Amino acid sequence: xxxxxxxxxAAEVLGGQTDSAGPTGPVSRGEEEASxxxxxxxxxxxxxxxxSKPLFLISIGVILILTLMAIAPSWFAxxxxxxxxxxxxxxxxSSEGWFGFDVNGRNVYTRVVYGARASLTVxxxxxxGTTLIGIVLGSVAAYSxxxxxxxxxxxxxxxxxxxxxxxxxIVLSTLTTFDTPNWQVETILILTIIVFGWPSIARVLRSTVxxxxxxxxxxxxxxxxxxxxxxLFRHILPNAISPILVLSTMxxxxxxxxxxxxxxxxxxxxxPAVSWGQMVSDGQPYLRTGFxxxxxxxxxxxxxxxxxxxxxxxxxxxxDPTNRR
Amino acid sequence: xxxxxGRRLLQFVPVMIGSTIICWGxxxxxxxxxxxxxxxxxxxxxxxxxxxxxxxxxxxxxPVQYLVFLRNLFTGNLGETFSGQDISAVISQALPVTAxxxxxxILIQVVLAVSIGIYSGLRQNGFVDVTALFGSxxxxxxxxxxxxxxxxxxxxxxxxxxxxxxxxxxxxSELILPAAVLAIGIMATLMRVLRASVAEGxxxxxxxxxxxxxxxxxxxxxxxxxxxxxxxxxxxxxxxFAALLGGTVIVEGIFNIKxxxxxxxxxxxxxxxxxxxxxxxxxxxxxxxINLIVDVACAQLDPRSRDV
Amino acid sequence: xxxxxxxxxxxxxxxxxxxxxxLEVRSxxxxxxxxxxxxxxxxxxxxxxxxGETVAVLGExxxxxxxxxxxxxxxxxxxxxYISSGSISFQGHDLLKMPERRRRDIRGRHISMIFQDSLSAxxxxxxxxxxxxxxxRKRAGMGRREANARAAELLDLVEIPNxxxxxxxxxxxxxxxxxxxxxxxMAIALEPELLIADxxxxxxxxxxxxxxxxxxxxxxxxxxxxxxxxxxxxxxVSEFADRIILMYAGRVVESCVTAGIFTQAAHPYSRALLDSxxxxxxxxTGLNVIPGAPPDPREVGxxxxxxxxxxxxxDQCLVAVPPTVTVAxxxxxxxxxxxxxxxxx
Numbered sequence: 020x021x022x023x024x025x026x027x028x029a030a031e032v033l034g035g036q037t038d039s040a041g042p043t044g045p046v047s048r049g050e051e052e053a054s055x056x057x058x059x060x061x062x063x064x065x066x067x068x069x070x071s072k073p074l075f076l077i078s079i080g081v082i083l084i085l086t087l088m089a090i091a092p093s094w095f096a097x098x099x100x101x102x103x104x105x106x107x108x109x110x111x112x113s114s115e116g117w118f119g120f121d122v123n124g125r126n127v128y129t130r131v132v133y134g135a136r137a138s139l140t141v142x143x144x145x146x147x148g149t150t151l152i153g154i155v156l157g158s159v160a161a162y163s164x165x166x167x168x169x170x171x172x173x174x175x176x177x178x179x180x181x182x183x184x185x186x187x188x189i190v191l192s193t194l195t196t197f198d199t200p201n202w203q204v205e206t207i208l209i210l211t212i213i214v215f216g217w218p219s220i221a222r223v224l225r226s227t228v229x230x231x232x233x234x235x236x237x238x239x240x241x242x243x244x245x246x247x248x249x250x251l252f253r254h255i256l257p258n259a260i261s262p263i264l265v266l267s268t269m270x271x272x273x274x275x276x277x278x279x280x281x282x283x284x285x286x287x288x289x290x291p292a293v294s295w296g297q298m299v300s301d302g303q304p305y306l307r308t309g310f311x312x313x314x315x316x317x318x319x320x321x322x323x324x325x326x327x328x329x330x331x332x333x334x335x336x337x338x339d340p341t342n343r344r
Numbered sequence: 345x346x347x348x349x350g351r352r353l354l355q356f357v358p359v360m361i362g363s364t365i366i367c368w369g370x371x372x373x374x375x376x377x378x379x380x381x382x383x384x385x386x387x388x389x390x391x392x393x394x395x396x397x398x399x400x401x402x403x404x405x406x407p408v409q410y411l412v413f414l415r416n417l418f419t420g421n422l423g424e425t426f427s428g429q430d431i432s433a434v435i436s437q438a439l440p441v442t443a444x445x446x447x448x449x450i451l452i453q454v455v456l457a458v459s460i461g462i463y464s465g466l467r468q469n470g471f472v473d474v475t476a477l478f479g480s481x482x483x484x485x486x487x488x489x490x491x492x493x494x495x496x497x498x499x500x501x502x503x504x505x506x507x508x509x510x511x512x513x514x515x516x517s518e519l520i521l522p523a524a525v526l527a528i529g530i531m532a533t534l535m536r537v538l539r540a541s542v543a544e545g546x547x548x549x550x551x552x553x554x555x556x557x558x559x560x561x562x563x564x565x566x567x568x569x570x571x572x573x574x575x576x577x578x579x580x581x582x583x584x585f586a587a588l589l590g591g592t593v594i595v596e597g598i599f600n601i602k603x604x605x606x607x608x609x610x611x612x613x614x615x616x617x618x619x620x621x622x623x624x625x626x627x628x629x630x631x632x633x634i635n636l637i638v639d640v641a642c643a644q645l646d647p648r649s650r651d652v
Numbered sequence: 653x654x655x656x657x658x659x660x661x662x663x664x665x666x667x668x669x670x671x672x673x674x675l676e677v678r679s680x681x682x683x684x685x686x687x688x689x690x691x692x693x694x695x696x697x698x699x700x701x702x703x704g705e706t707v708a709v710l711g712e713x714x715x716x717x718x719x720x721x722x723x724x725x726x727x728x729x730x731x732x733x734y735i736s737s738g739s740i741s742f743q744g745h746d747l748l749k750m751p752e753r754r755r756r757d758i759r760g761r762h763i764s765m766i767f768q769d770s771l772s773a774x775x776x777x778x779x780x781x782x783x784x785x786x787x788x789r790k791r792a793g794m795g796r797r798e799a800n801a802r803a804a805e806l807l808d809l810v811e812i813p814n815x816x817x818x819x820x821x822x823x824x825x826x827x828x829x830x831x832x833x834x835x836x837x838m839a840i841a842l843e844p845e846l847l848i849a850d851x852x853x854x855x856x857x858x859x860x861x862x863x864x865x866x867x868x869x870x871x872x873x874x875x876x877x878x879x880x881x882x883x884x885x886x887x888x889v890s891e892f893a894d895r896i897i898l899m900y901a902g903r904v905v906e907s908c909v910t911a912g913i914f915t916q917a918a919h920p921y922s923r924a925l926l927d928s929x930x931x932x933x934x935x936x937t938g939l940n941v942i943p944g945a946p947p948d949p950r951e952v953g954x955x956x957x958x959x960x961x962x963x964x965x966x967d968q969c970l971v972a973v974p975p976t977v978t979v980a981x982x983x984x985x986x987x988x989x990x991x992x993x994x995x996x997x
Binding site: 549559 | 729790
């Protein structure tokens with residue numbers, strides 16, 4: 020999992036957006052309302068396209084079910100994910116345990132359901148954090164230009180120079196030990212990803228703002244005496260939102276994969292918390308005798324990530340004006 | 345071109361300094377005891393702490409500490425692992441194995457991604473294209489360790505086509521499976537970028553010009569289109585190097601390969617945080633250097649990027 | 653030098669007893685075919701070009717003039733564009749019946765083209781010198797050194813200052829006018845008999861426009877080269893063209909010698925076009941614009957495509973396409989009242 024794919028896709032949207040922004044023609048006094056309906060129109064159009072895409076609807080359905088699983092796992096599975104009877108150790112799937120039992124005789128299905136929480140918490144929290152910080156710092160950089168811009172951009176470059184999986188390894192192995200409480204581990208993990216993840220959002224936003232800022236209709240809006248903040252919120256940000264939305268949606272999957280990989284390496288959550296990466300790692304010695312122990316958490320992980328990537332992909336196609344016709 | 349290289353080097357220096365400061369800061373400057381866990385479950389002896397403090401200059405002001413860190417990094421004075429092995433010796437032993445794995449993996453992804461990506465770009469919405477496009481999203485969504493386990497189980501254990509783990513000598517034949525696993529996620533991205541740039545290039549005016557000159561279709565596509573597609577592809581390959589390097593830690597761990605990634609994996613399992621952070625810092629520096637080279641190569645391929 | 657390749661058979665090039673026109677386009681039709689519909693972009697277009705002659709194909713954007721040029725070159729984007737009818741014969745040989753191999757050999761060697769947007773038409777990742785020399789290396793079998801020397805000469809010939817030193821520069825490092833000169837150098841490298849120039853000066857400043865056109869004209873007369881000048885600019889046409897082919901919605905509506913359109917325009921569209929050119933005489937009366945807009949090629953009916961905008965339109969105009977009539981030697985018009993218009997100056 021990595022960012023360039025998502026960034027490239029967002030860039031496609033970005034390109035399309037600015038193209039559509041270009042020929043928006045001369046500005047009259049009624050321009051403000053016109054631009055409003057134009058922006059709204061994009062979203063309505065996008066929704067119309069999305070509604071008829073089965074893959075998008077399935078992805079959203081999967082994401083909703085997983086979210087529900089994370090919030091209320093007991094609705095989906097009965098029993099305690101950490102309780103097991105050794106007599107069932109490594110038993111394969113059966114009517115009693117759909118996904119079989121792990122080496123400690125714990126129900127793998129129950130554990131997979133309870134594992135959703137760790138993945139989705141990290142996914143959503145990191146997305147929220149990187150997007151918010153990215154938007155704020157990106158627009159500050161684009162708007163202030165000069166030294167503030169270069170400082171933000173250079174810091175972004177440095178952070179982007181460090182792949183966040185590697186950063187996660189350094190930070191977690193330095194700051195946590197076996198006895199660090201799980202909530203601390205999770206917070207540290209989320210903060211690390213946010214710190215190393217915001218620059219790519221900020222970069223996209225900055226370039227969109229810079230392009231839009233010079234678009235004729237924005238220049239005209241300023242010439243007509245609209246205030247700076249009005250121009251920013253009414254005209255510039257709406258244009259920047261869709262590439263950010265696409266990029267962010269796709270990256271939820273990336274954050275989840277990072278969490279799982281770090282947990283797999285033994286750097287993430289540890290028992291009694293349940294996480295898919297950790298389940299795979301625990302099942303590793305039983306590759307030959309109990310492959311189901313590894314298989315089911317892997318499948319859930321892959322489906323979760325795929326759901327976010329597909330949703331992002333559908334969103335990109337729907338928001339790309341060159342694809343609509 | 346020389347001017348571009350100079351300017352790019354000038355930009356590289358602050359990024360390099362910044363990145364190493366970040367790595368160093370994470371390990372040494374954050375509150376907490378850098379020797380925690382160094383001596384296993386027991387608390388380190390005062391004498392040990394003293395020698396280490398001196399060695400890393402921890403009694404000096406922070407900027408000096410950073411310089412000591414840099415000096416140690418570049419002189420190969422990287423300290424010792426838990427079991428008393430010299431870290432630089434471990435790395436120099438492991439490096440050839442990882443290099444083989446990485447080169448093999450890049451070869452696999454380039455061959456597959458280039459052939460599938462270009463083919464589906466030329467025949468958009470054909471069977472291969474649609475399959476590849478959807479397949480790439482699935483491959484892209486699979487975390488490396490999942491692919492590694494499935495491959496190891498199915499090909500290594502179930503079908504027994506390959507040995508599930510790699511022997512210490514790590515001959516090329518045994519590295520093919522891990523290299524392919526490593527290639528899969530990255531390949532998906534490369535393939536999509538290639539497809540997109542081929543599809544875009546096909547409608548470019550310069551191709552029409554090349555046809556108007558009466559060149560054969562082979563030259564039109566093979567020279568005029570391909571040269572335009574190479575720079576973005578190379579760029580992606582450079583950026584995806586991060587995923588490759590991160591992936592080696594997991595893949596070498598799973599397949600028990602005695603490379604740099606495997607050494608990092610083992611150090612993580614053993615909670616040797618100093619060894620982990622030192623090695624990862626080196627990996628990051630390597631990544632930055634690779635991307636510098638990629639940038640220069642891209643500028644060589646596409647003159648327009650020199651003016652940026 | 654170039655004739656060692658398997659080109660056209662000797663007698664034709666040498667000029668047989670009855671010399672055919674350099675290029676003869678007969679009833680050419682081009683269609684865009686999509687899954688749902690096929691749209692006629694070029695309909696029943698016929699014209700000739702002689703050696704050394706400059707023929708202007710004049711029309712608004714969307715009138716099918718560029719498609720006509722691409723069809724002659726054999727570089728239509730197929731799919732979706734197809735030649736649906738007609739013939740294009742070059743020195744007596746039907747290009748449309750040739751195997752692709754021979755067709756390809758004619759491109760660049762006997763018929764060349766220069767394009768409107770020189771920035772996107774030149775390959776951005778190759779140096780200008782490479783792109784000019786490439787034609788000579790691949791098509792004329794020259795060695796690298798010889799090709800480079802000749803490329804420099806060609807760039808010199810199209811008046812690029814300091815040509816030898818600019819060989820290694822890339823297209824984006826040239827100005828628009830200089831880039832267009834590079835395009836010209838590439839197009840004439842193999843000394844073709846016919847050059848198609850698609851809006852060669854549209855993207856350029858007025859002063860540069862004139863310089864480029866003068867260069868083109870000089871090269872054409874030096875080499876006795878036929879030139880098809882695709883343009884929408886009446887000014888350029890009046891100054892540089894020998895004959896005019898006026899297109900509207902995919903059809904030729906009027907064709908005549910250049911002076912003819914100014915002295916006895918025989919189609920309401922040409923008249924309207926002339927009236928819409930700003931002239932000092934219009935200072936008091938204001939500019940005459942043609943009411944309405946050119947039709948969507950999908951919506952052209954059975955009759956005259958110009959009828960909805962025509963001030964002389966009659967009921968018959970909507971029933972069938974008006975036949976083409978000859979109003980004077982070499983002057984033809986597709987209008988029911990062509991003769992009346994021609995006589996009424």
